[in-house]
Structures are given as structure tokens and as C-alpha cells.
Amino acid sequence: MLRQVTLRDGAIIAYHDVGSGLPLLLMHGFTGTARSHLGLLIDELSPDYRIIAPDLRGYGASRPPNRDFPPNFYQRDADDMAELLDMLRPEPVVVMGFSDGAESALLLAARHPDLVRGVVAWGVSGVISQAMVDAVQDWLPVSAWGEQRAAWRDEIIALHGREQLEPMIEGWVRAAEAILAAGGDICLRAASHIRCPVLLINGDGEKNNLPQDVQRLAAAIPNCQLVFVANSGHTIQEDQPAELMRLIRAFLAGM
Secondary structure (H helix, E strand, O other): OOEEEEOOOOOEEEEEEEOOOOEEEEEOOOOOOHHHHHHHHHHHHOOOOEEEEEEOOOOOOOOOOOOOOOOOHHHHHHHHHHHHHHHHOOOOEEEEEEOHHHHHHHHHHHHOHHHEEEEEEEOOOOEOOHHHHHHHHHHOOHHHOOHHHHHHHHHHHHHHOHHHHHHHHHHHHHHHHHHHHOOOEOOOOOHHHOOOOEEEEEEOOOOOOOHHHHHHHHHHOOOEEEEEEOOOOOOHHHHOHHHHHHHHHHHHHOO
């Protein structure tokens, strides 16, 4: 059963809170929810750890309001999670994030170091690149989506409602354009402030988070291990789930 808190600005955050032991905060990615993106981790890790897995602001059960994408949405998600942790008051957490959630997980560690003891992040590069913006501009207009994107369209509608389909996609694209126009930084400049151990994981077939950007991000974090997973794209939890879980459990063993 999902629990719920209301943040100071009135936003609702719904979250799973299951298991006991070392607390793990799970942060999903764009157009997902805790369960749709990170259900594997919730199920596999809850017998041994306390899992705190929210639907981020505006996604899934964390509505109203519906999701929007101001250019600072990564920082906003990080600060939302800091506020959630302040309410729940667990001991410092290991944050695990995928895609957009991975960028915000690193920002959480940089901006709120007292709350975080470690980070596992995958599908992450620290920046919005020109190559990424070029790729996502092809998402527009949503009204032209054909069979190639039918499964993604249906998933967004099922998780967030039909009214969110076009605003969610267009909002992310416009935010990416604005971030690139401002220099492209998401969490790269903040990375040197991260004091906890970090494990960065990317698929070797990742298309939009460029390898050189991931390597630059890893080099900026003082205590960081970078692993490229073979035969995987962006969604390592789907492409190589056993290898992702092996890497996560090895990292947690050192906590």
C-alpha cells in the first residue's frame, strides 16, 4: 500500500515503504513510477533492506498537481526527496536512481550530504548534450506518434492519464532545450561536492548519455566507480537485470 505526505508547497508525494534494515531511496525516471521502473529492485531488495520508493512529483500516485518540467526540475526532485527524508527521518540512505532519477540522486547527494551514505545511478551523464536534444526533438509532435511509440504512449496513459501524454513529452523536450541553452549542466558542476561512495552504471549501447560525458561525470566525483554493462541500452533493469542486481548487491555489501 502506498503512503503519502504533503510537502511544504502543497505537492503530494506517494511512496512505498517496505522492509527493514539499511534504508534505500529509489528514484525512477522520466514517464515512469516507482513500480513501473524499479519494481525489480523493490521486490529483490525489500527482504534485506528498507525500501523507500516514491512516485516523484506529478507522476503516478503523486498527483495533483500533474507533472511539469521547469528547467530546474532535476534540482526540485532532489529537494523533494530531501524533504521526504526529513519527514521520515531514517538514518542516511543509499540512493538508487534510474535516468532522470539518477541525475537527481546525484544532486541529492551533493546538495544534502548529511542524508546520503551512497549512490547507485544508471542511465546518467550529468549533462544535456546537443546529441540528446537532437534525439528527443524527434518525439514531437506527439500527435504524429505511430506504431513505433505505441507501447510507450499506452504506458504513459495508463500510468499518468491521457491528459498528461502531450504535456509530459513536450515539457521534457522544452526543458532539455532550455538546459542545453544555459550550458547543459544537470549535476556535473555539483559532482565534486559529493562525499559518499558512488557507483555509476551505463549500458554499452546507451545512445543519448554519451560515454565521454559519463566518463567526465565519473572523474568529477571524488569516490566513484564507473561500470559499463555489456549488451545493454538505457534500461539496464530490463536489458541486464541480473547484472544490475549483482552490481547493486556488491556495492551495498560495502556499506
